Amino acid sequence: MTKKAGLTYRDAGVDIDAGDALVDDIKRIVRSTRRPEVLAGVGGFGALVGLPKKYRQPVLVSGTDGVGTKLMLGLETGLVEGLGQDLVAMCANDVLVSGAEPLFFLDYYATGKLDPHVAAQVIRGIARGCKQSGCALVGGETAEMPGMYPPGEFDLAGFCVAVVERSRIIDGRGIRRGDVLIALPSSGPHSNGYSLIRRILKLRKARLGKPFGRSTLAETLMTPTALYARPVLALLAAGVRVRGMAHITGGGLPGNLPRCFPKGVGAVIDTASWTRPEIFDWLQAQGDVDEEEMRRVFNCGIGYVVVVPRLEADAALAVLRKARAKPWLLGEITAGRQDVRYA
Known part of the structure; x- marks a missing residue:
């Protein structure tokens, strides 16, 4: 009598072999982001990372985030690789605000049924974001959970740890009236406001494949979030007195810039200091979005802001231009409430 084969984990929807194969495939990608401080990364139960020797009193700065409902537009368009860079940027740009150098990054990728090809695309984007930020991708988790997610869907979360010298922490307390604001451009909506964007697309029955600028509407909306670590760290290394910084995410300038104000x-x-990228004008027109709401939801072309003394503005601009960051003078600090006004 032949014994009937029992159930396996694969029968329940979890393919251990596919997960193991994915880990093997991405090891080369992960190695490309390695830093000297990494002692052990992917493959173990935990990553081991030492602190850079140049710090005398190192302080660790941590951040975590996702990519919001931009993920849903990525699934709809199939443009998923850039989501990996978005994930890194939303974390690494945040910890950078304290003047900290991104040190290492971990990701969490969850899905109902693992598609190794799609997962590898996302992880390639994560590695690209890590390399641009100078941090190491030291590990993560790929969770296959049948029944938790609809077929073909997945979710992402990221975790970044950075390091800064205690005496050089930037917290905005030194900001004073007369200081100037220097803006660094965004690459588009980044990873914020996509619930409104998707609503506009649905209401207008917009064709995502239609030409828009030098690409398509889909490609424009899925442009990965810009990373600011290299130019900002170059600015800090140059000795310019940076008194405060802000990463412009959900909430726009009004919701993020005052977070660094004393x-x-x-x-x-x-408002005349920059030309708003075309995609924001298109979204405003198609959705009949009020100007105040635009400023409150989107970055409107400004991804990062640095506050420096007025006498050091020219030096700061020169360093940032050398780092190819395309900066400009955005405004100034005034006496008053912790808010943002437009002129």
Whole structure:
């Protein structure tokens, strides 16, 4: 009598072999992001990372984030690789605000049924973001959970740890009236406002494949989030007195810039100092979105802001231009409430 084969994990929807194969495939990708401080990474139960020797009193700065509902547009368009860079950027740009150097990154990729090809695309994007930020991809988790997610869907979360010298932590307390704001451009909506974007696309029955600028509407909306670590760290290394910084994410300038202000100061933004990228004008027109709402939801072309003393503005601009960051003077710090006004 032949014994009937029992159930396996694969029968339940989890393919251990596919997961193991994915880990083997991405090891080369992960190695390309390695830093000297990494002692052990992918493959173990935990990554081991030492602290860079140049720090006398190192302070660790941590951040975690996802990519929001941009993920859903990525699934719809099939443009998923850039989501990996988005994931790194949303974490690495945040920890950078304290003046910290991104050190290492971990990701969490969850899906109902693992598609190794799709997962590898996302991880390639994560590795690209890590290399651009100078941090090592030291590990992560790929979770296959049948029934938790609809077929073909997945979710992402990221975790970044950075390091800064205790005496050089930037917290905005030194900002004072007369300081100037220097803006660094965004690459598009980054990873914020996509619930509104998707609503606009649905209402207008927009064709994602239609030409838009030098690409398509889909490609424009899925442009990965810009990373600011290299130019900002170059600015800090140059000795310019950076008094405060802000990563412009959900909430736009009004919701993020005041987070680095001490009591008694606000900011005036020169609206004539930059031309808003076309995609934001298109979204505003198609959705009939009020200007105040645009500023509150989107970055409107500004991805990162640095606050420096007025006398050091030219030096800061020179360093940032040398780092190919395309900076410009955005406005100034004034006495008043911790808010943002436009002129």
